[in-house]
Amino acid sequence: MDADSDVALDILITNVVCVFRTRCHLNLRKIALEGANVIYKRDVGKVLMKLRKPRITATIWSSGKVICTGATSEEEAKLGARRLARSLQKLGFQVIFTDFKVVNVLAVCNMPFEIRLPEFTKNNRPHASYEPELHPAVCYRIKSLKATLQIFSTGSITVTGPNVKAVASAVEQIYPFVFESRKQIL
Amino acid sequence: MASTSRLDVLPRVTCPNHPDSILVEDYRAGDMICPECGLVVGDRVIDVGSEWRTFSNDKATKDPSRVGDTQNPLLNDGDLTTMIGKGTGAASFDEFGNSKYQNRRTMSSSDRAMMNAFKEITNMADRINLPRNIVDRTNNLFKQVYEQKSLKGRSNDAIASACLYIACRQEGVPRTFKEICAVSRISKKEIGRCFKLILKALETSVDLITTGDFMSRFCSNLGLPKQVQMAATHIARKAVELDLVPGRSPISVAAAAIYMASQASAEKRTQKEIGDIAGVADVTIRQSYRLIYPRAPDLFTADFKFDTPVDKLPQL
Numbered sequence: 001m002d003a004d005s006d007v008a009l010d011i012l013i014t015n016v017v018c019v020f021r022t023r024c025h026l027n028l029r030k031i032a033l034e035g036a037n038v039i040y041k042r043d044v045g046k047v048l049m050k051l052r053k054p055r056i057t058a059t060i061w062s063s064g065k066v067i068c069t070g071a072t073s074e075e076e077a078k079l080g081a082r083r084l085a086r087s088l089q090k091l092g093f094q095v096i097f098t099d100f101k102v103v104n105v106l107a108v109c110n111m112p113f114e115i116r117l118p119e120f121t122k123n124n125r126p127h128a129s130y131e132p133e134l135h136p137a138v139c140y141r142i143k144s145l146k147a148t149l150q151i152f153s154t155g156s157i158t159v160t161g162p163n164v165k166a167v168a169s170a171v172e173q174i175y176p177f178v179f180e181s182r183k184q185i186l
Numbered sequence: 187m188a189s190t191s192r193l194d195v196l197p198r199v200t201c202p203n204h205p206d207s208i209l210v211e212d213y214r215a216g217d218m219i220c221p222e223c224g225l226v227v228g229d230r231v232i233d234v235g236s237e238w239r240t241f242s243n244d245k246a247t248k249d250p251s252r253v254g255d256t257q258n259p260l261l262n263d264g265d266l267t268t269m270i271g272k273g274t275g276a277a278s279f280d281e282f283g284n285s286k287y288q289n290r291r292t293m294s295s296s297d298r299a300m301m302n303a304f305k306e307i308t309n310m311a312d313r314i315n316l317p318r319n320i321v322d323r324t325n326n327l328f329k330q331v332y333e334q335k336s337l338k339g340r341s342n343d344a345i346a347s348a349c350l351y352i353a354c355r356q357e358g359v360p361r362t363f364k365e366i367c368a369v370s371r372i373s374k375k376e377i378g379r380c381f382k383l384i385l386k387a388l389e390t391s392v393d394l395i396t397t398g399d400f401m402s403r404f405c406s407n408l409g410l411p412k413q414v415q416m417a418a419t420h421i422a423r424k425a426v427e428l429d430l431v432p433g434r435s436p437i438s439v440a441a442a443a444i445y446m447a448s449q450a451s452a453e454k455r456t457q458k459e460i461g462d463i464a465g466v467a468d469v470t471i472r473q474s475y476r477l478i479y480p481r482a483p484d485l486f487t488a489d490f491k492f493d494t495p496v497d498k499l500p501q502l
Contacts, residue, residue, distance in 0.1 A: 114432060116429065116432075117432075117433070118394055121394060122394075125391060126391070129382070129385070129391070130394065131378070131381075131382075132394075132395070132434075132435040132436060132437075133362060133363050133378075133395070133435055133437065134363070134378045136433050136435070152433065153432040153433035154432075154433065183429060183432070
């Protein structure tokens with residue numbers, strides 16, 4: 001029962017979340033009035049700015065911290081964050097692009113076989129948790145990589161982790177276990 | 187004759203002739219007696235026996251030798267508090283008709299929240315007629331979680347409900363989240379969250395639920411005879427073995443199996459009725475039923491008496 005090499009599996013990164021600081025206080029009202037493509041959430045105290053080019057949504061706080069979501073790769077995330085900082089600079093703020101960090105990466109992977117979830121949970125007791133009443137997927141946590149995988153019975157796997165490398169190695173790690181509990185087509 | 191069992195056995199007196207001998211206490215007479223020579227060494231020792239005699243044919247409700255409520259040492263660490271009870275005579279009420287000494291005195295403030303939770307757990311368990319052993323297990327789980335303090339911010343009722351759910355699972359008689367929801371004021375989402383947190387905090391895990399766990403309860407609630415229940419159990423088990431219903435919750439599969447079995451027998455039940463009892467939407471039953479319908483002949487046992495033959499089963 002040799003496990004296939006994962007060269008054939010393509011991992012699709014659907015979302016990269018990153019944060020950065022502008023090192024200056026931002027006047028949200030000014031951004032809301034003069035910025036393009038912005039939504040001002042006054043009750044919470046933040047501005048949402050959407051960019052078209054790398055399709056990105058940024059949440060801007062008045063303290064100068066910005067959270068950037070929607071990018072499809074780490075480079076794109078950095079590019080989008082820089083573009084955003086530039087547009088804030090054009091509005092007149094003394095922006096310094098610091099502390100850029102990728103916080104979360106969400107990826108999807110499809111196995112070419114279906115998976116038997118009860119069997120999989122029994123074999124991977126402490127790491128896997130399956131509650132069919134609450135969620136139809138098995139939640140498998142890899143502590144060392146700080147990654148969480150959601151394994152569905154159709155064979156599709158959703159991985160979230162701190163960076164793209166962790167996500168890739170998480171998929172590599174899980175492949176043999178999932179391969180064991182696959183549904184054989186008769 | 188009672189003998190002392192404390193470690194600091196020699197109080198302050200010893201027998202002059204036998205300084206090493208351990209004195210025996212005679213509580214009736216209030217004496218300390220040396221067992222070697224019989225000398226009465228201590229005198230006027232306080233009697234710790236009953237204040238008055240009790241006879242076995244007296245009313246069992248009032249036991250005059252008891253001086254407190256039943257202790258719950260496993261769960262409370264103590265319970266040595268004094269409360270002022272409600273007055274009985276006329277003198278206990280002041281001018282306006284209010285009772286004097288209104289305040290019953292706060293009791294065991296450190297465990298007040300815990301005692302409240304135990305009361306809530308007993309109430310919830312009562313509503314679904316759970317036996318005492320499950321309630322005790324729930325109380326123990328709650329105590330462990332409470333002492334750990336890792337879930338301190340969560341509502342106590344939510345933690346209690348989740349503990350009840352875990353206890354039922356651990357005892358081998360799982361209740362669905364919806365059933366626990368029905369007797370608790372907490373939403374299913376919150377109970378589910380607390381459930382996961384508690385498993386993490388106590389570092390335990392629970393077995394997976396199977397379709398068979400719920401069959402007897404659902405079938406009795408629907409008033410189905412034993413043969414239908416056995417048939418439904420068999421159908422559900424077979425369906426899971428053949429993996430006809432991947433990714434479906436065992437409750438939905440059980441409900442669909444009950445539907446199929448009841449429709450094949452004389453005691454037919456509608457999807458709505460089954461959905462009501464199981465807490466499953468009737469479209470969900472329909473979906474699961476559609477998955478098991480094609481293999482219907484294989485799922486029934488060989489010796490099942492069909493009121494409606496297999497090919498005439500409703501097709502939804």
